[in-house]
Amino acid sequence: MIPLELNILLASVMFTIGLYGLITQKNGVKLMMCIELLLNSANINLVAFSAYQPNVNGQVFALFSIALAAAEAGVGFAILIALYRLYGTIDLDSIHAMRW
Amino acid sequence: MYADYAYLIVALPVLAFVLCLFVGWHLPRGGGFITVLATLGGLIISLGILKETYPNQIVHQSMHWFADFNVGILIDPLALVMLLMVTFVVTLIHTYANGYMNGDPGAARYFAEAGLFTAAMLGLVYSDNLLQLFIFWELVGLCSYLLIGFWYRKPSAASAAKKAFLTTRVGDVLFLAGIILLYNNLAALNIPLKPGEYLLQFPVIYANIAQIPPAQLTLIALGILGGAIGKSGQFPLHVWLPDAMEGPTTVSAMIHAATMVTAGVYLVARMFPLFYAAPHGLTAVAAVGAFTALFAATMGLTAFDIKRVLAFSTVSQLGFMMAGLGVGAAVGAAAVGVSIFHLIGHSFFKALLFLCAGSVIHAVNTNDMREMGAVGKYMKWTMYTMLVGSLSLAGFPLFTGFFTKDEIIAKAYEYGVMINFLPYIFLVAAAVLTAIYTFRMWFCVFTGKERSNYGHHESPWVMVGPLVILAVFAFGFGMAAQHDFYSYLDTNFEHYSVNFDELGVIGGHAAEGHEAAGEGEGAGEPWYIKLLPYIISIGGILLAGLFYWDKIKRFDPSQVTGENDPLRRTLLKGYYQHEIFTAWFAETVVYGTSLICNMIDIKLVDGWLNWLSAWILGLAENVRKIQTGVIQNYVSAMLLGIVVLVVVITLAMEVGLV
Numbered sequence: 001m002i003p004l005e006l007n008i009l010l011a012s013v014m015f016t017i018g019l020y021g022l023i024t025q026k027n028g029v030k031l032m033m034c035i036e037l038l039l040n041s042a043n044i045n046l047v048a049f050s051a052y053q054p055n056v057n058g059q060v061f062a063l064f065s066i067a068l069a070a071a072e073a074g075v076g077f078a079i080l081i082a083l084y085r086l087y088g089t090i091d092l093d094s095i096h097a098m099r100w
Numbered sequence: 101m102y103a104d105y106a107y108l109i110v111a112l113p114v115l116a117f118v119l120c121l122f123v124g125w126h127l128p129r130g131g132g133f134i135t136v137l138a139t140l141g142g143l144i145i146s147l148g149i150l151k152e153t154y155p156n157q158i159v160h161q162s163m164h165w166f167a168d169f170n171v172g173i174l175i176d177p178l179a180l181v182m183l184l185m186v187t188f189v190v191t192l193i194h195t196y197a198n199g200y201m202n203g204d205p206g207a208a209r210y211f212a213e214a215g216l217f218t219a220a221m222l223g224l225v226y227s228d229n230l231l232q233l234f235i236f237w238e239l240v241g242l243c244s245y246l247l248i249g250f251w252y253r254k255p256s257a258a259s260a261a262k263k264a265f266l267t268t269r270v271g272d273v274l275f276l277a278g279i280i281l282l283y284n285n286l287a288a289l290n291i292p293l294k295p296g297e298y299l300l301q302f303p304v305i306y307a308n309i310a311q312i313p314p315a316q317l318t319l320i321a322l323g324i325l326g327g328a329i330g331k332s333g334q335f336p337l338h339v340w341l342p343d344a345m346e347g348p349t350t351v352s353a354m355i356h357a358a359t360m361v362t363a364g365v366y367l368v369a370r371m372f373p374l375f376y377a378a379p380h381g382l383t384a385v386a387a388v389g390a391f392t393a394l395f396a397a398t399m400g401l402t403a404f405d406i407k408r409v410l411a412f413s414t415v416s417q418l419g420f421m422m423a424g425l426g427v428g429a430a431v432g433a434a435a436v437g438v439s440i441f442h443l444i445g446h447s448f449f450k451a452l453l454f455l456c457a458g459s460v461i462h463a464v465n466t467n468d469m470r471e472m473g474a475v476g477k478y479m480k481w482t483m484y485t486m487l488v489g490s491l492s493l494a495g496f497p498l499f500t501g502f503f504t505k506d507e508i509i510a511k512a513y514e515y516g517v518m519i520n521f522l523p524y525i526f527l528v529a530a531a532v533l534t535a536i537y538t539f540r541m542w543f544c545v546f547t548g549k550e551r552s553n554y555g556h557h558e559s560p561w562v563m564v565g566p567l568v569i570l571a572v573f574a575f576g577f578g579m580a581a582q583h584d585f586y587s588y589l590d591t592n593f594e595h596y597s598v599n600f601d602e603l604g605v606i607g608g609h610a611a612e613g614h615e616a617a618g619e620g621e622g623a624g625e626p627w628y629i630k631l632l633p634y635i636i637s638i639g640g641i642l643l644a645g646l647f648y649w650d651k652i653k654r655f656d657p658s659q660v661t662g663e664n665d666p667l668r669r670t671l672l673k674g675y676y677q678h679e680i681f682t683a684w685f686a687e688t689v690v691y692g693t694s695l696i697c698n699m700i701d702i703k704l705v706d707g708w709l710n711w712l713s714a715w716i717l718g719l720a721e722n723v724r725k726i727q728t729g730v731i732q733n734y735v736s737a738m739l740l741g742i743v744v745l746v747v748v749i750t751l752a753m754e755v756g757l758v
Contacts, residue, residue, distance in 0.1 A: 019735070019739065022731075022732070022735050023732050023735050023736050023739070024732070031731075092730075092731070093730070096729065098729065099727070099728065099729025099730075
């Protein structure tokens with residue numbers, strides 16, 4: 001069995017990559033991908049702890065989280081498509097109708 | 101048994117109001133028959149109550165409302181004659197309105213408002229306490245506003261409605277002040293109230309007037325008189341009444357004959373013991389009444405609008421009623437009977453006159469008497485019924501107006517013998533003018549030549565029928581009811597065992613005055629005083645005829661007064677009231693004051709606030725830069741925060757704080 005520490009390490013690396021992308025990227029689709037990374041690193045943690053402590057709660061919770069992520073991605077991409085139709089770009093820095 | 105249904109007298113018109121308002125436009129003629137039936141129901145119940153209680157019972161029902169107040173019904177002779185008059189006259193007016201308002205797109209609204217108005221007036225009349233009376237009083241004011249402004253698309257009607265509402269409001273404020281003052285004084289007495297008795301109930305008020313300090317009594321009386329002046333169109337709050345002619349003529353008949361304007365007189369009559377006890381209270385009433393009677397009559401002489409003539413006449417006749425109450429200082433409680441008798445008689449013939457005028461206007465399509473003439477050729481019924489009304493108003497012998505007005509003048513003479521002749525002189529002069537302007541109007545409208553092209557047709561039966569019924573009453577009521585009426589109303593305050601001798605001492609009315617009045621019923625008047633009413637009425641009518649009736653015309657009005665005669669101009673302009681009230685007072689004084697206030701408001705009050713808000717806005721403009729709206733910035737800040745948090749917690753654990 002893979003040690004728990006490796007699981008957590010994997011999750012941490014994924015989380016850090018996601019966070020780095022979130023801060024540095026301008027492209028809307030890339031941002032969506034980074035958010036998925038964040039969510040899934042958390043899912044890995046949930047599943048890992050669930051496996052090491054014989055208890056199915058964490059896996060159930062991860063399933064919820066995945067369903068939620070799917071819905072969130074659906075809404076997010078829909079918004080991005082609408083933005084693209086309106087502005088012809090998904091560069092989030094150049095879309096600033098609602099900020100100063 | 102009828103008395104158990106007394107509440108229906110108000111409830112039925114309210115029901116009619118609701119029905120007409122919501123389903124009226126689905127019904128023929130705006131559902132006017134509902135309102136007619138509702139008032140007719142009130143009339144039947146009132147007649148039943150009269151039959152049960154006549155001559156010496158009263159109906160008093162009351163229930164607790166809140167705190168020190170109650171709602172209740174008090175039907176004593178004074179209220180009952182008013183109820184009968186209002187329901188009777190208003191039933192006829194509503195019937196007439198079914199013809200008059202036929203085809204008007206707002207007919208349903210008219211009948212709804214008229215129903216509410218009737219309910220308010222009836223509720224006012226049989227309220228058993230002053231607070232409830234005041235509520236209905238305000239409701240009457242509101243309905244008059246709605247009805248005068250019935251044709252609200254016409255600017256003059258809208259402004260007349262506003263004027264009526266605001267002018268009467270001045271009086272109402274005084275009235276409310278009077279009520280509050282009265283309540284405070286009564287509360288200060290710590291009267292031991294029996295269960296079912298409340299402070300502002302009329303019997304309680306009557307029983308405790310004597311204990312209120314006289315100076316307070318005078319203030320209360322003046323406040324209440326202020327309300328009455330506003331509602332009854334007495335000087336100086338009479339300005340709204342002639343303008344109120346902008347409403348449909350049926351409204352004029354209802355407001356200016358039978359109901360609203362009589363409310364003021366009724367109020368003074370209802371509070372008569374208080375006025376009697378208040379030093380100078382009745383003097384003020386007499387002064388206001390007598391002056392208004394003459395003042396309005398002179399303006400009636402020169403008006404060209406047929407309805408304005410009648411409006412001025414109403415103001416003048418209300419002055420007679422007020423003066424009739426005011427002379428109670430000399431003749432005691434009999435003044436109430438005298439005044440209310442004129443009120444009832446007046447409501448018959450004035451409603452008749454207004455409805456006749458409406459009938460004429462309906463056919464001729466103008467209000468201006470200069471464009472009428474010879475209308476009598478085509479409208480026989482209207483002509484003769486209006487003749488009856490005019491004779492009655494002018495006080496022609498044997499007609500109702502003769503008995504009622506003559507009695508007031510006779511009482512004013514007694515007052516003159518004992519106290520002061522001024523009211524008598526004013527009233528006699530006003531009576532002469534009444535005869536003259538009434539017949540000036542009648543001759544102008546119905547005789548002579550046609551002075552313009554107008555429609556030639558008699559009004560439909562639904563309009564003529566009420567005219568005939570009213571004409572019968574305008575002729576015969578005075579003769580038939582005279583003695584019973586006085587003996588019935590004179591007992592009114594005996595039901596509450598009001599001791600007028602005691603009150604008279606407080607009010608400063610000499611007790612010996614009563615005895616003189618009691619024995620000298622007519623005996624003290626010299627023959628020429630007795631003859632005077634005949635001379636006044638017949639002479640006045642003849643004088644009007646000499647000027648305006650082509651058959652016996654001897655003079656031309658232009659021989660007496662030229663175009664530029666200052667007196668004629670003054671009268672025509674209504675004593676320059678418009679110039680004084682509107683042009684000078686409103687547009688110069690009030691407008692100037694408001695300009696200054698406006699400047700202070702804008703520069704000082706608003707200026708300070710605007711500076712403050714501008715400063716805060718400027719501050720916010722800088723602070724809002726923190727909110728970039730860029731997600732990356734927020735995430736970085738969050739990350740930074742977490743790092744700091746982690747570092748702090750770790751350090752704290754190292755040190756051992758946690």
